[in-house]
Amino acid sequence: MGLIRPIIAASSLILLAGGILLQFLTILSGGVHSRPENQFYFLEASDIGNIPGARNPSRWTFWSICGVNSRGHNADCGSPVPALPFDPPRNFGTQQNVPQQFIGTSHYYYMSRFMFAFYIIALFFAVIALFTGLLALCSRLGGYLSGLTTAVALFFQTITAALMTAWTVEGRNHFRDNGQSAKLGVKSYAFTWTAMACFLLSSILFCLSGRLGKDRTHTGRGGGFLGRNRSMRSHRSTNRGSFFDTESQRKSKDSYS
Numbered sequence: 001m002g003l004i005r006p007i008i009a010a011s012s013l014i015l016l017a018g019g020i021l022l023q024f025l026t027i028l029s030g031g032v033h034s035r036p037e038n039q040f041y042f043l044e045a046s047d048i049g050n051i052p053g054a055r056n057p058s059r060w061t062f063w064s065i066c067g068v069n070s071r072g073h074n075a076d077c078g079s080p081v082p083a084l085p086f087d088p089p090r091n092f093g094t095q096q097n098v099p100q101q102f103i104g105t106s107h108y109y110y111m112s113r114f115m116f117a118f119y120i121i122a123l124f125f126a127v128i129a130l131f132t133g134l135l136a137l138c139s140r141l142g143g144y145l146s147g148l149t150t151a152v153a154l155f156f157q158t159i160t161a162a163l164m165t166a167w168t169v170e171g172r173n174h175f176r177d178n179g180q181s182a183k184l185g186v187k188s189y190a191f192t193w194t195a196m197a198c199f200l201l202s203s204i205l206f207c208l209s210g211r212l213g214k215d216r217t218h219t220g221r222g223g224g225f226l227g228r229n230r231s232m233r234s235h236r237s238t239n240r241g242s243f244f245d246t247e248s249q250r251k252s253k254d255s256y257s
Contacts, residue, residue: 005212009136009143012205016130016150019157019198022191023123029188030061031080038073041066041185043086043168045175050097051088059185060086060168062116086112086167099178101170108167115163122156125149126199129206136209143210147203154199161192 029040046057055067059074063084069075087109088102089095095103102108129149135142168184175182 005140005143005209006137008205008212009133009146009209012136012146012150012202012209013130013133015198015202015205016126016133019153019195019202020123020126020130022195022198023119023126023157026188026191026195027062027119027123030063030066030074030077030084033074033077035073038075040188040191041074042164042188043171043185044068044183045088045171046181048097048175048180051092052094052096054092057181058091060084060091060112062119065091083113083116085109086171097178099174099180101174101177108171111163111167115160115167118156118160118163122153122160122199125153125156129153129202133206136206140210143206143208147206147210150199150203150206154196154203157192157196157199161196164189164192 025037026040028037031037041059041061044057044059048054048058049056055065055076057068059066059068061074061077061084063080063082064077065084066074066077085091085108087106088098090109092098129146132142132149133146136146168189172182172184
């Protein structure tokens, strides 16, 4: 058990660090324009040249709306916007030729903004878990504490992934229903859901590392229930022997007297 617990804790740290890396790659999209960040986006809508003020095609990233260059990478991105909402009438500044499902509703606006907030919260707890995970290498408490913190990150990452899937899939379908092309960002999808899977496995392994370090209760030379039974039988035999010895000594005294 002495070597297994640190190995499991180290595996948990590796999974956790991998999930954090995937989070950073997704979160920096639209804010950093170099490779590989210029390949990540959540949703792309094309054939929207009939929408005034819209890039054709347009990609919704974490921080901004971008166009696409000849290599298929993000280009001509707008100014970074914290909690960038997915709201085509607001994004393009017009309702002309925008799918009707986006007009007069704040449904997609709030889903996308909450996704942004929950992504940041999940990253925050994941980074904390990464530091507390160092304690899991040498203590049970560190394993349980890291497991709890990673579980919190998992909770918010799961909500983030669900919200991202909801607004991007619905948005893609609405653009297609309006006769426009749209597709999902496969890499951002893969990174978001894989980060969630990494946190799930990491939280389980952290708790397991704490469990494996549990001290065993010493039960004596006999060990366990059988040992206690043997001890009790030995004690009773000793008592019976003492009783017979006492009776024998008393009879001997009476005979001499």
